[in-house]
Amino acid sequence: VGPDLAGLLCGSEGTLAIVTRVWCRLTPKPKAFRTGLAVYNSSRDATNTVAGIIAAGITPAALEMLDGVFIKVVEEAFHLGFPTDAQAMLLIEVDGVDIPLEGGSSLDAEMQEIERIARANNARTFEASADEKKRDQLWLARRKAFGSLGRLNLSHCTQDSCVPRSKLPDVLEEIGRICRKYDLFVTNCFHAGDGNVHPALCFDEADPEQVRRIIAASGEIVAYCVSVGGSVTGEHGVGIEKMAYMKFMYSPEDLALMHSLRHSFSPEDRMNPYKILPREGVEIDLVHPCRNVSL
Amino acid sequence: VGPDLAGLLCGSEGTLAIVTRVWCRLTPKPKAFRTGLAVYNSSRDATNTVAGIIAAGITPAALEMLDGVFIKVVEEAFHLGFPTDAQAMLLIEVDGVDIPLEGGSSLDAEMQEIERIARANNARTFEASADEKKRDQLWLARRKAFGSLGRLNLSHCTQDSCVPRSKLPDVLEEIGRICRKYDLFVTNCFHAGDGNVHPALCFDEADPEQVRRIIAASGEIVAYCVSVGGSVTGEHGVGIEKMAYMKFMYSPEDLALMHSLRHSFSPEDRMNPYKILPREGVEIDLVHPCRNVSL
Numbered sequence A, B: 001v002g003p004d005l006a007g008l009l010c011g012s013e014g015t016l017a018i019v020t021r022v023w024c025r026l027t028p029k030p031k032a033f034r035t036g037l038a039v040y041n042s043s044r045d046a047t048n049t050v051a052g053i054i055a056a057g058i059t060p061a062a063l064e065m066l067d068g069v070f071i072k073v074v075e076e077a078f079h080l081g082f083p084t085d086a087q088a089m090l091l092i093e094v095d096g097v098d099i100p101l102e103g104g105s106s107l108d109a110e111m112q113e114i115e116r117i118a119r120a121n122n123a124r125t126f127e128a129s130a131d132e133k134k135r136d137q138l139w140l141a142r143r144k145a146f147g148s149l150g151r152l153n154l155s156h157c158t159q160d161s162c163v164p165r166s167k168l169p170d171v172l173e174e175i176g177r178i179c180r181k182y183d184l185f186v187t188n189c190f191h192a193g194d195g196n197v198h199p200a201l202c203f204d205e206a207d208p209e210q211v212r213r214i215i216a217a218s219g220e221i222v223a224y225c226v227s228v229g230g231s232v233t234g235e236h237g238v239g240i241e242k243m244a245y246m247k248f249m250y251s252p253e254d255l256a257l258m259h260s261l262r263h264s265f266s267p268e269d270r271m272n273p274y275k276i277l278p279r280e281g282v283e284i285d286l287v288h289p290c291r292n293v294s295l
Helices: A005-009 A043-055 A068-078 A106-120 A132-143 A145-152 A165-181 A208-227 A243-249 A252-265 A289-294 B005-009 B043-055 B068-078 B106-120 B132-143 B145-152 B165-181 B208-227 B243-249 B252-265
Strands: A032-040 A062-067 A088-096 A125-129 A155-158 A185-190 A199-203 B032-040 B062-067 B088-096 B125-129 B155-158 B185-190 B199-203
Touching: A005 B005, A032 A043, A032 A106, A032 A132, A043 A062, A043 A088, A043 A106, A043 A165, A062 A068, A068 A088, A068 A132, A068 A145, A068 A185, A088 A106, A088 A132, A106 A125, A132 A145, A145 A155, A145 A185, A145 A199, A165 A185, A165 A199, A165 A208, A199 A208, A208 A243, A243 A252, A252 B252, B032 B043, B032 B106, B032 B132, B043 B062, B043 B088, B043 B106, B043 B165, B062 B068, B068 B088, B068 B132, B068 B145, B068 B185, B088 B106, B088 B132, B106 B125, B132 B145, B145 B155, B145 B185, B145 B199, B165 B185, B165 B199, B165 B208, B199 B208, B208 B243, B243 B252
Parallel strands: none
Antiparallel strands: A032 A088, A032 A125, A062 A088, A062 A185, A155 A199, A185 A199, B032 B088, B032 B125, B062 B088, B062 B185, B155 B199, B185 B199
């Protein structure tokens, strides 16, 4: 009844109100699943597979991509037999109700269609399984992938943007180009099925010059993602870091409207005033974050 | 990215912005269905069935109730063999993927559970069918029910509120009580599965005194619905008619915030300024709506 204020609070990152009570709609756990693993000699073949699966009208429960570097660090950490010479791997899960069909079941049929698309995009191997233990191992590897990156003995800055899935091949290529330009080591492990890229830009955080390059490259990556129809952030929010990028996506009028909405909720400006929305005359120092404390 | 303005526009009834472009998420049509019809000698038994179905964790695709008056007018209009001596009827549909099970299928099993609940609540008959033609007839009757009410040669004012489904029996009883108090003829046909009541208050619109009674009864009905956890409107909106009821649901602070949000979008107050939100000093004349034109 009236404007949906709950909707408005989504994405406001504490700049409008404090949520003190939530009603949840629970959905039952899926009754069955199949987990597939496709291995590629090129990232572009893997991202083309993602676009192909979605274009075929299949919506996997999960569709995660790891590039060659991530395959190596995860394999070194967990010894699951991943091919360390591969350039990309897709972890694909379908779930739901498994309906018996002649010669198999509905989930089997869905996984077969996914395999057909993967092989048409040059997957060198494809395996699917309904084994719960194998599934748990694969997901453990995926969940701990960013942690495993610590084996390279570097800090990393994870970027975050959602792009149209059909643009994933171009976006990954551009991320590579930008990181070469700034002489940065980059590796990718991300929610490919959502078009949600997460390039991990590796660096030594003790070196302010490297930090500067990381920040410059991040800005160019996000600007490129937005230019192909993507977003400033996929799932991790704007916070302080991406405040300056908001102008990539929103006009000055859009931003003024959001400032005005914030003012309606908090006329005294007490709700995370220096988050999300850029302000005239306020410079954020991302190279030396502690210097922002006075804000 | 940032506050979800699309969420905020939902329910704003043109008071914030004009929507010029929409992206839709399409879902496939259900592959199979079962349509059930339960007949009762009492409204309370029918509404208890609704509460029972939802409490059992079943979410029918549709769960519609018609009271005795509606059964009669629909039967007179469409001759579908409805029992004109019954006091209530539930039209229940389940749909989705029909999974073969031993001795039937998943939709059959769901419909059997619904029948068990209906009979436990004194349904005098229960029929279920997968026949498409029969289904079309039943839905035609439901869709044209309010039109059929014209056979009674009266105008009607349809009220609209969503209430917790467990409160439906009490709410229907209270609607009857209020309408007796105001000497109004009322009949009910509504989306019971959503707890969305639609009492049709019948009257002669040429008689201002009857119009006054309709408006007074409507206010009491909505106030009662809100008092048991319901809403000022279910699906038809606030508009002008229910502006005065907004204070049943929202505090003065809530309403002031909504006014302020509106002002952010339209500082010059050009977006449906006299809709949804009550204003100090503005009286709406519902008995003679044309007198509001100067607003």
